[in-house]
Amino acid sequence: MNLTEGPRRRVVIHDPTLRDGHHAVRHVLDREQLSRYAAAADAAGVPVVEVGHGNGLGASSLQVGRAALSDDEMLTVVREALPNSKMGVFMLPGWGTARDLSRALDHGADVVRLGTHCTEGDLAERHLGLLRDAGAEAQCLLLMSHMADAGRLAEECRRLAGFGATAVGIFDSSGHYLPPDVTERVSAIVAAVDVPVIFHGHNNLGMAVANSVAAAQAGAGIIDACARGFGAGAGNTQLEVVVPVLERMGFETGIDLYALLDAAELAERELMEAPPAIDSVSLVSGLAGVFSGFKSRVLDIAGREGVDPRDVFFELGRRQAVAGQEDLIVDVALGLRGART
Structure with missing residues (x-):
């Protein structure tokens, strides 16, 4: 070519x-x-x-x-x-x-x-x-x-x-x-x-x-x-x-x-159900500077705990979370749920 x-x-x-x-x-x-x-x-x-x-x-x-x-x-x-x-x-x-x-x-x-x-x-x-x-x-x-x-x-x-x-x-x-x-x-x-x-x-x-x-x-x-x-x-x-x-x-x-x-x-x-798309959560992940591979787990855990996944991503970004720290997602989601009650 x-x-x-x-x-x-x-x-x-x-x-x-x-x-x-x-x-x-x-x-x-x-x-x-x-x-x-x-x-x-x-x-x-x-x-x-x-x-x-x-x-x-x-x-x-x-x-x-x-x-x-x-x-x-x-x-x-x-x-x-x-x-x-x-x-x-x-x-x-x-x-x-x-x-x-x-x-x-x-x-x-x-x-x-x-x-x-x-x-x-x-x-x-x-x-x-x-x-x-x-x-x-x-x-x-x-x-x-x-x-x-x-x-x-x-x-x-x-x-x-x-x-x-x-x-x-x-x-x-x-x-x-x-x-x-x-x-x-x-x-x-x-x-x-x-x-x-x-x-x-x-x-x-x-x-x-x-x-x-x-x-x-x-x-x-x-x-x-x-x-x-x-x-x-x-x-x-x-x-x-x-x-x-x-x-x-x-x-x-x-x-x-x-x-x-x-x-x-x-x-x-x-290989895929559909090509990747820039949805709201992915966009926020980029703005927050959080590893893209967290997306599925953030959505799962945020849904389970009843919190906004966008809030989870921005908090993970504030904590400077990196790949391998997936356990932080649970801590953040629980903290956001607790702050709401």
Whole structure:
């Protein structure tokens, strides 16, 4: 696909549809769904297809949701469906362990991602060492990155690269950013490291594609995007939109447009009840700066306790809740109910 002429800079597209999308369907994708989408993405030339529980390796649990398949089953199915594309996995230290990483490598994971809170990159040091020793392509991303300024994010990424990360970057975990926020942070990180920089956007404020373009223009070399935006809350950067937009702006992705559109159609038809939408709760989640993956649990608990889910999100934002602190949702809902009586 070549929608513009002249010099073109390569951007690698990383597709977490089969991992981040799990948040939207309570982690219940089955073998056939995983296999069929992975094969379609592979046929389109998507460079990296990521798979797993929404919260990553080792995260299937009562607290954040049981997956329909084990990590081993998911990795086996998707690996078989990717003769050309790389297979990616994601892990949050604390949810997953070194043993989970080793098993993922044994199953043929090509790209291993670690995620930490935006000011706690040190938590990835030991796991990055293990992956470096194994010769793996080990990337690291900072979650809830809007909670830190550009200088702090750049310093964290510089240290992660020093620990052995082959690429570093940021998650807009709550869909809170506007393009100038992304430009400032990505530019600072690009200036601080000599490895590729990653941007992963969420669409709570309708800015995911614009933010991803801003990241690429600021020097990010890896952009995350999901078919139909399939992901937590209001969804992620929409894959089949951001790819032709980047191509039109002069970037090279190496992805076949028609095959990508076919993969997106398959994803909408077979993976989800409906594509993600920016509803009132998702919008408030973005404004409050709260992890998009909290949406389902906030709605469940707010309904049970008879409180407004929007109030729950704003209070979680005031408390600076982060992924893994789902128990706070109950505390907040009970507090709001108590304050009303």
